[in-house]
Amino acid sequence: MGWTTTGNNGADAVTVLLAGAPDRTHVWYTALASDARFRVVSYATDPQDVKVKLASNPEIVLLDATIYPGPDALMQALAGVSSAVYVFLPPDVPQEIVEQVGSQPAVKASFRGDANLVELAGRMYADALALRRQAPAAPQMWGGGRPTGGTAVAGLRIITVWNRAGGTGRSTLAAALALDAARKGLRALLVGLGAPDVLPLHLGLKPDPNFTHWMQNPTQEGFQAALQQVGSLDVLAGFPDVLSEARAASLPKDDSASVQSLVTTAAYANYAAIVLDAPVGGVAPFAVAASNTLVLVARATLADAWASVEAYRTVVQRAAGQHRIAAGNVVVVLNMRDSGQLTPDEWHQAADAAAKNLGLSGFPPVAAVVPYVADVPVAQDQGRPALDASDAFARPVHKLSDMLFGGARQASGRGGKAIKLGFIKIRKGK
Numbered sequence: 097m098g099w100t101t102t103g104n105n106g107a108d109a110v111t112v113l114l115a116g117a118p119d120r121t122h123v124w125y126t127a128l129a130s131d132a133r134f135r136v137v138s139y140a141t142d143p144q145d146v147k148v149k150l151a152s153n154p155e156i157v158l159l160d161a162t163i164y165p166g167p168d169a170l171m172q173a174l175a176g177v178s179s180a181v182y183v184f185l186p187p188d189v190p191q192e193i194v195e196q197v198g199s200q201p202a203v204k205a206s207f208r209g210d211a212n213l214v215e216l217a218g219r220m221y222a223d224a225l226a227l228r229r230q231a232p233a234a235p236q237m238w239g240g241g242r243p244t245g246g247t248a249v250a251g252l253r254i255i256t257v258w259n260r261a262g263g264t265g266r267s268t269l270a271a272a273l274a275l276d277a278a279r280k281g282l283r284a285l286l287v288g289l290g291a292p293d294v295l296p297l298h299l300g301l302k303p304d305p306n307f308t309h310w311m312q313n314p315t316q317e318g319f320q321a322a323l324q325q326v327g328s329l330d331v332l333a334g335f336p337d338v339l340s341e342a343r344a345a346s347l348p349k350d351d352s353a354s355v356q357s358l359v360t361t362a363a364y365a366n367y368a369a370i371v372l373d374a375p376v377g378g379v380a381p382f383a384v385a386a387s388n389t390l391v392l393v394a395r396a397t398l399a400d401a402w403a404s405v406e407a408y409r410t411v412v413q414r415a416a417g418q419h420r421i422a423a424g425n426v427v428v429v430l431n432m433r434d435s436g437q438l439t440p441d442e443w444h445q446a447a448d449a450a451a452k453n454l455g456l457s458g459f460p461p462v463a464a465v466v467p468y469v470a471d472v473p474v475a476q477d478q479g480r481p482a483l484d485a486s487d488a489f490a491r492p493v494h495k496l497s498d499m500l501f502g503g504a505r506q507a508s509g510r511g512g513k514a515i516k517l518g519f520i521k522i523r524k525g526k
C-alpha cells in the first residue's frame with residue numbers, strides 16, 4: 097500500500113476544524129482524538145484565522161463564539177459557510193440570540209456554555225455524512241493549524257524536541273523555541289544533548305562548560321556553573337564527544353548526574369520553559385521521560401512521516417504510568433519544507449494512516465510549517481541565532497511558541513511569580 101493512500105484507515109473520517117480559545121479546543125480535541133470517525137485537521141484561534149481555515153472546507157466546525165466580539169460579527173462569519181457548524185455561545189446569552197444563531201443555514205446546533213461532545217459525536221457524524229451525500233467530494237484538507245497546545249501544565253513546560261530521524265532541524269528549532277520563550281520574558285533553559293553538540297557553535301557560545309561539568313558536580317551550584325547565556329536564555333551545552341554521551345546514557349534514571357536529575361534540578365531553579373534537544377538515540381528516552389511535551393520535528397517527506405509515527409508511538413504507547421507526555425501534548429512541526437514537497441495535509445494523511453496501521457487512533461495535526469530558509473545555516477555558521485536570520489523562519493516559530501508558552505511577549509516580571517499565560521500557568525521573572 098502506498099503511503100499517501102489511506103485505504104480504509106481514516107480516508108472516510110470526517111474532517112474537523114476546531115475554532116476557539118486553546119483551552120477549549122484542547123478539551124474538544126481530547127474528546128474527538130480517540131474517535132476514528134473524526135480527523136481534526138486544523139485549529140483556529142481568532143476570527144481571521146477561522147476565515148482562512150474555512151477556505152479548506154472542513155466538514156465540521158466546532159466554534160467557540162467568544163472569539164467574536166459580538167453576535168453580529170459571528171453571524172457575518174457564518175454566512176456562506178458550507179460546513180456543518182456547532183456553535184458554543186456564552187452561558188448567559190438571551191434565548192433570542194441562541195435562536196438567531198441556530199437559524200443560520202450552516203449551523204446544525206447552537207449551545208449555551210458547553211455540550212457533551214461524546215454525546216454529540218453521533219449527531220455530528222450523521223450531519224457530516226448527510227452533507228457529503230449532497231456535496232461533490234471535498235478537496236483535501238490542510239493538516240495545519242494549532243493543535244491543542246496540550247493539557248494544562250502547572251507552571252512548567254518541559255519540552256523534548258525529538259524524532260527518530262536525524263537532521264530534521266531539531267537542534268535549530270529547539271534553540272529557536274527556547275530563545276523565543278526567553279524573549280517573551282520567561283525564564284528559559286535550553287539543554288543540548290548532542291555529541292559533539294552543535295548548539296554552542298550555532299549560538300556563538302563556547303564548547304565549555306557543558307553537560308560533563310554538570311555530571312562532575314550534579315548539584316544546584318554545579319548546574320549554575322555549567323550554564324552559558326544567549327541574552328536572557330540560559331544554555332547548557334551538550335556533550336563534547338561520543339564517550340561522554342555514552343557515559344550519560346548508561347546512568348540509571350535516578351542517578352544524581354542523570355538527565356532526569358538535571359531536569360529536576362532545573363525545575364527547582366524556577367524555569368518556566370525547559371527545552372531539551374534530544375538526539376535520535378542515546379539519552380533521548382531519558383529526555384522524553386523527563387518531559388511533559390514533545391515537539392516532533394520532521395521534514396515533509398514520507399520517510400520522516402514514518403519516523404515521526406514511530407517516535408510518536410514510543411512516546412504515547414508506553415504512556416501508562418511510564419511517560420508523562422499525553423497525546424495532546426505532542427506538537428508536530430514540518431521543517432525545511434520546500435515547494436514541490438508533500439503538502440502538510442498529504443504528509444498528515446500519510447502519518448495518520450501509518451499510525452492507524454500500527455493500531456493507534458491517529459496522528460496529531462501539523463502545528464506549524466517552517467519553510468526551507470537558506471539564511472538559517474548561514475546565520476548558524478556565524479554563531480547567530482536562526483531566529484534572527486529571517487522572518488520566514490521566525491514567523492512559524494513565534495506561532496509555535498505562542499501555542500506552547502502563551503501569547504504574551506516580553507514583560508517585566510521579576511520575582512518569579514506565577515501568572516496565567518494562554519492556557520498554562522507559568523512562572524515569570526528571575
Ligand SMILES: Nc1ncnc2c1ncn2[C@@H]1O[C@H](COP(=O)(O)OP(=O)(O)OP(=O)(O)O)[C@@H](O)[C@H]1O
Nearest residue numbers: 262263264265266267268432467468469470472473
Ligand atoms: N528551516 C530551515 N531552513 C534551512 N535550513 C535549515 C532549517 N532548519 C534546519 N536547517 C539546517 O539543517 C541542518 C540540520 O539542522 P539541525 O542540526 O537543527 O538538525 P538536527 O535534527 O538537530 O540534526 P542532527 O540529527 O544532526 O542532530 C543544519 O545545517 C541547519 O542549519
Ligand SMILES: [Mg+2]
Nearest residue numbers: 266267268290
Ligand atoms: Mg541536532
